[in-house]
Amino acid sequence: MTRPIIRIHNMETDEIIDREMNDEEFTKWQEEQAIQIAADEAKAKAEADKAALLVRLGLTEDELKTILG
Amino acid sequence: MAVGFPTKVTYANGDVFSASDINDTNGTINLINPSAKGDLFAGSAANTYTKLSVGTNGQVLSAASGEATGLQWVTPVSGGMTLLSTTSLTGASTTVSSISQAYTRLLGVIHSGYSSAGAAGWKMTVNGNACSSLYNSGTTTWSNTDSGFWLAYSVGGGFTGASVTFTIDSYTKTDSTKPISSFGGGRPSTVDVAYSASGHYPTKATAVTSLTFAPSTGSWNGSGVVLLYGVK
Numbered sequence: 001m002t003r004p005i006i007r008i009h010n011m012e013t014d015e016i017i018d019r020e021m022n023d024e025e026f027t028k029w030q031e032e033q034a035i036q037i038a039a040d041e042a043k044a045k046a047e048a049d050k051a052a053l054l055v056r057l058g059l060t061e062d063e064l065k066t067i068l069g
Numbered sequence: 070m071a072v073g074f075p076t077k078v079t080y081a082n083g084d085v086f087s088a089s090d091i092n093d094t095n096g097t098i099n100l101i102n103p104s105a106k107g108d109l110f111a112g113s114a115a116n117t118y119t120k121l122s123v124g125t126n127g128q129v130l131s132a133a134s135g136e137a138t139g140l141q142w143v144t145p146v147s148g149g150m151t152l153l154s155t156t157s158l159t160g161a162s163t164t165v166s167s168i169s170q171a172y173t174r175l176l177g178v179i180h181s182g183y184s185s186a187g188a189a190g191w192k193m194t195v196n197g198n199a200c201s202s203l204y205n206s207g208t209t210t211w212s213n214t215d216s217g218f219w220l221a222y223s224v225g226g227g228f229t230g231a232s233v234t235f236t237i238d239s240y241t242k243t244d245s246t247k248p249i250s251s252f253g254g255g256r257p258s259t260v261d262v263a264y265s266a267s268g269h270y271p272t273k274a275t276a277v278t279s280l281t282f283a284p285s286t287g288s289w290n291g292s293g294v295v296l297l298y299g300v301k
Contacts, residue, residue, distance in 0.1 A: 008163075
């Protein structure tokens, strides 16, 4: 399996290198991807829960802001 | 010192030049020998050259019609913005390295940015390290220290086709944190998303020398560009 490509643009020399991630970069990238996917799902769930709660309460987001204001 | 060149003469086959012709009495190559480092000879009138001495360090040559030579050494006005690099965003991440340290702040623009796999946002890593972000997308605000500064974010994913502008102040300082801010917008799904964020790169002792741009998940699709400007 090929690893993700990364690009490095050296501003001093204007040299551009495109290469596969090395072992360390790939391990770190995989860890961060897993964390990010979980975080995105948690945020999306929180948003969905909030929207569902507002529906149950019969409130709009603006009305909720007014109450909490 | 005005140095005149001989009036143009039409020579004929067989003409012979003497030493005095070549050394000339009315200004020839001998007379325009520079007398000091940096001397320039500029035309001050038709067939007339005038020596222009070099300016001081850092000055630049500028057109000046009021001067005898039409030129003048001037000190550049400080300030302004210089485009330092233009880099296409590709792969899982794109890094701009060896950033010039000659400016006060950096201003970056990402345009036509698209990331695959419906990435929720775009992150910027400074010198390969984490940054804190207080970021706001739509009606929600988050705060964290993460693996990168959140340049853009849209809950539910798909922050693509967007433009983002960001600044990093005091990026050359080695005794203070570096404030970062960004703002932008896009249309990730069926609604427009406005986005703003502020935060900082917390490492005081290190100047900012590289920036890495990456979608939070997946890869860039190759159509985006990051422009990096140095601001005095």
